[in-house]
Amino acid sequence: MALPAPHLDDRRFQQFVDDAKRYIQQACPEWTDHNVSDPGVTLVEAVAHMADQLVYRLNRVPEKNHLAFLDLLGITLFPPAAAHADVTFRLSAPQAEPVLLPAGTEVSTGRTETEEAVVFATTDDLTVVPCELARFLRQPADATPEDRTQDVLGGSDVPAFSPLPAVGDLLLFGLSAAVPGCVLVLGLDSRVDGVGVDPRMPPLVWEAWTATDGWVGCEVDEDTTGGLNRPGEVVLHVPAGHAVSRLGRHEAGWVRCRIVPAAEGQPAYSESPTVRAASAFTIGGTVRAAHAETVRDESLGASEGVPGQRFRLSHAPVVNRPPMVLRIAEHTDGPGAGRQDGEAPGGAPAVDGDAETGWREWTLVPDFASSRPRDRHFTLDATTGEIAFGPSVRQPDGTLRQFGAVPSKGAAIHVARYGTGGGRAGNVARSAISVLRSSIPYIARVENREAARGGVDGETVEEARLRAPIALRAQERAVTARDYEELARRAAPEAARIACLAADAAEAGDNAVRVLVVPQAVPDRGGRLRFEQLVPGEELLGRVTDFLDERRPLGTRLAVGPPFYQGATVVATLHAFRAVKTEKVRSDALDALYAYLDPLTGGVHGEGWPFGRPLRAGEIFAALQRVPGVELVDEVLLHPADPLTGRRGEATDRIELGPSALLFPFDHHVRVIEAR
Template structure:
């Protein structure tokens, strides 16, 4: 049982007024007019109001003392974490020269009457290469290849795949150079011939060759309805795109491959012409703005100096930490100073008197130099060096921003703050994720006793989870799984899922990969807190793709198209690794998927009368290929479901 913490004085303003009026009857009985219009009552209410303010401040004393105690034992507020997203820079047209997007380029959301714009800065530079196609091949699943380059634009066209396409038939486009992190425009002139497919979900996947094998390209739009009508296809090429040799031809290859789907091609689509060229590129950005070369003032030469950055909070970036520079004047006093680097550390516990260390509080932007502590024998020991008196102090650069408000929806980051030649538009094609607000005092008060109980050691499952959340707050879901048998017995697996809201409940496997540097930060934090001899691994859970095909009956008055949209949204929400499952906190590890659950989810959709049929499939999250129909989809102990694609056929309704 917890000890009750009494309030020092819990009287309210009205109680103070009533108490004063009661005392009037005892101490001043001739005062009989107690109406609010009486000037004396006005004075009583004024003093009651002032007393109420005083009581509020007195009652805050225990909270202040508690916060100070937390500071003494080393509990500090967690700083905010900045959201990240990928920004696409679209060019006005294909350009013959490399277009360079500098690191630190700022893009933002649009400002409105009720909301300020949010800035995102690119984390590194981007070069958009002038890549274009020069070779077109068709290769069947059996390995038979044909060079179609010479017949482009001639006759009635050529078959993109085998006469009756089978899985792994492919159309190859060879580029004259790699198109790493680029937006590729594929323009196809087609003759109708690819019968049998669902044109909204063609059984095709686009892939790019990388040193680690074929990786999928994200399709932003496809106007060709499965290569059946002339139109454009826009692909986002992965960063590792490289050259290779296919059928004796060296090029940077992109391919369109046939995969398994419920509705397959009965005949091959015919292509008259197909070309590809880069029209943009993608680069990662964070919800923070860069501050360069900020002057902090002059050192006074004393220990424990405290400086404050102009902008707070500071986004913590362990890959690019904040660096303080101290200007050391030349010995002859002539010329510019020599700038020495001082690095930020967690605390001064291990700092020697000559170590150029500072401690940075990301929440407040406070920079503190090491203290000087008096020892028992009367001597003093310095923890960290002290800049000389009169030395100039500056910060080379840091990023400020962050918070949950940076988790903006897709295509809302659309304003380029500076002009870049040939760039016509910018946008984020996926929602930004990973933004976390800074910790408040109430949460720190709750966390403080837990940290004291753990004493900086990871022993229990709860200890491991707490350490991981502290080291990487952008991880939305963390599980600690001890391995008790097999060759890895005695080890601990940390299964982590980053915050990635997705769009309308839809989320891709790429969004669920661990953020850059998160694994290293978690391993580093656990390495100093784990029990000696425990082996650690940090990885995402195994994602099992799930596809649901359902046939439902709508109510007579319902709009079938609306019922379809609502039913699909319900399925994507329920089979979601972060927001799905029975309790809405993410699909439980190892929980199987059964048709009965699908009936329950669809049965709650407004306008839906009943579910006629449900079919479950395992689906590959990479290429969207599916298995044979399943009675139920079983999951391993470290597996989580991921919606790959669902299909709803609505019958009946007002249409």
Template sequence: SISAATLGVSVAATHAQVVEQETLGHSNGDPGQTFHMQFFPVLSLHEGETLEVEEQRHGEPVFVPWTCVSSFAHSTLHDRHFSLDAAAGTVELGPAVRQSDGTVRQYGRIPENGRAVRFSRYRYGSGANGNVPENSLQTLTSSFAYLARVTNLQRAVGGRDQETLDELKMRAQRELQAQKRTVTAGDYETLLKNYSRSIARVKCVSPQDDAQLKPGVVELLVVPEVGSALLAGDLGSLKLSSTFVREAKSFLDAYRLLTTSVQIREPHYTGVKVQAEIVVDDFQNPEQVCTRVERCLNQYLAPLAHGSAGADMPQLLPPDWEGWEFGRGLFTAEISSLIQRVPGVKYVVDMQIFTRVIDSEREQQRVPEIDAEDALTPLEERMVWIPKNGLVCSLAHDVRVADLEKILHRGRLS
């Protein structure tokens, strides 16, 4: 007998635009030349992505690849070296520096006058808009034999927009305050926060704060910068990778005291789902008001600030809001008050809160039972108790519009 089967293949994909053999200009024969790429920011260079300069070989013009370096300090006048400012898309060749004895030293090779300069290949883009939800990439731009369909089974992650001026100012302040040594809890928090832009928040816990920690142990609770993933409901993005933990600990080892050991983990997350019935103001779009309320809840019940409230509503949180305060409980009254302040909401008729413990590792494995209603615990008190050094996380909220006339009618009958 003959049987038929369908085969699937998984491949890695990157959100980026590719530019091939872009001509940057021609050399003028001077040291310290700069060339500008047409598109930026430029992603990290892979093998085969480099600067190429025209040279004569056996009477024929050929393009010779150059090497990208972070500094020209060790470059000689024979080295084909260049530096790349990826954010600005600027290529720079080695400078000539006058020495104390009056001689001039050339750092890096200078292309001959008139030689063409090009970039063999580079990729640009990959901002936060590339973090698309699962099953959203289903269009083939080119046809391939025996390929019926394509999709992304997991959400795309890792895309970040270029650092803003405000972020740069805050990072500069932290850098100035950092003393490159770890004595206090603030030292650990500042150093680790400066280690990577992929870190949103850091909380240092010492044995004085947690009796379960052994003497000499410092525990760092890290919240990754995954605001866009949380908005898409991807709670598994809160999981710290083993690679990140290993590299971050190695970074801190250079500054910690010899008698201190460092542990890095995620905080304890408590998922909160709000089920609410509201009455909207007259002449308001009910669907838009419900969406507005859900966005506001997502912004408030979050371990980090991600600014999801939108431009169509006033700022309901303080400007310096970084996310939920570690270990602070959640009162039901503050949720009612928050919803009431959302533009377009007239009354909050009914509200119920459900909770469950967030296991980021299980979330990554997408266990179906996690999202089942029986996995949620209805709140029977007036407060959600959050573990010490824990944080809250939004689940899928359910906001519905109530019929005020029916409510008033039931009230009259009773």
């Protein structure tokens, strides 16, 4: 931790005035009027004010030196990170032609009287591809596909699976075109023949064929067929890698329905459902959007033709989505900046009719350490929005070495595009993004099916001061548990919690380290977290693993993953005070339970439930007793639970947690007895 800077002089304005009045009594006793209306006192206060300003400036010297030392160490402020979310655009009706939504399409949350709208911009192009059903195949397990297209299109009844459906039976839909990232609607006219299954949770999964990963699961948005047992529609979100492939001598964009083993308590098919007719069309698409506003066509002025020039953007901080595009006007027939020996003139067409001038795009680099004198490189301080060009450094032999090219004198510097925004404000709840910033043909509405995540505020100077000693001690090496945690936070600043533990030697062997990552999650409306929100994505885990793998000691084995989430269900009985609404007490008690056991913000200190700390019934008694309107906490029972299956264990007064485990509040029950 950084040492506090001392105050070189702790006197303030009023102390200077009081000291001056005491000196007046000693040096000039005949001056007795010391009121603020006296002209002499006015002069004293003026001098005291100037002395106060001098002391303030003097006290800033240690702070300035501290910041100068941080700059020498290469400590810079981390810029804010932009939150991202998958945004789904819904068409007003199926279209016969593709609908294109270009990258940079802006959407936002709703604006209220107290909150401004949070703006998101799509990071990639989205094309909603129209399609229709071209092929309909059924394939029993371990058999060849049967083409039943003509039967279905002709209105004949076709069994979807084998007479006695088995695990692995397939129903395949061949689309006339691949629909990557689109919302696909399969219309099915089915009869109630699929006996045995629960229509609310049939043992079926929907998958689409992708060129890179083979069959990939589709998210089911809606299924009104009840497990293919009644006429209805199945709405699927097709993965972005969906591609055309050949199956059963037919080429199409394939989507399939597969029977999977029934879970415990889930009934299976005893007879096959029947399909009489089928159709397919797209009704929307999904694309990634980032919390950023796109700034276009900003002029930074003209170059002075000297090394180390700096220009500042008009909007800061800058986020990496969309990527920054910086162009500089160069003369194509002279020794323009950055031209390699023998390189042919290039760039964009001439500007304003000048055939000798063209725009050349420059490359953003993290630093100039490996930049050659003619490389068109620039750096960006994302926090302040400052752009810098390569410096010229004097070498030990007295020569000057240029790192990166220097824009020629008078060359216009133009930023075609960059994004600004970021911060925690972008971590909005699911379904919060619902406003189109501009009218888009054929688009009826927009929504985010999951909460936005990844938004992190920029680092403050105080936080950098605390980080500097740790960075100086670690020297980019992960040795201690604290080193692993701090370096992991650098790799993934959007993570909510990170912990480093020594892995079990019996399982992982000696010299094994385990890093636990808990992603940032935004509760749904009502303040409840869903279990799937606390599972970190592959991209986040891979980024942390790659960053730590380069800095771990040789021979140390590294494992990065989520903690083990131990579900905990509380069943409590409370007595309310007289004339208190029991439903209000029950609601407040449930909120208190979910808040106290929250893995991100729960616990005694509000920093999340500690890793490996057991839960005792006495803590729940204390938490419930603090709820307004509760007179007596009569009974508290704790049940270990599985958040995935929903199964609860036997009642106990203590739930033990392993060193790498974290509590997850799950399905609490509170009974409130009204006072008589």
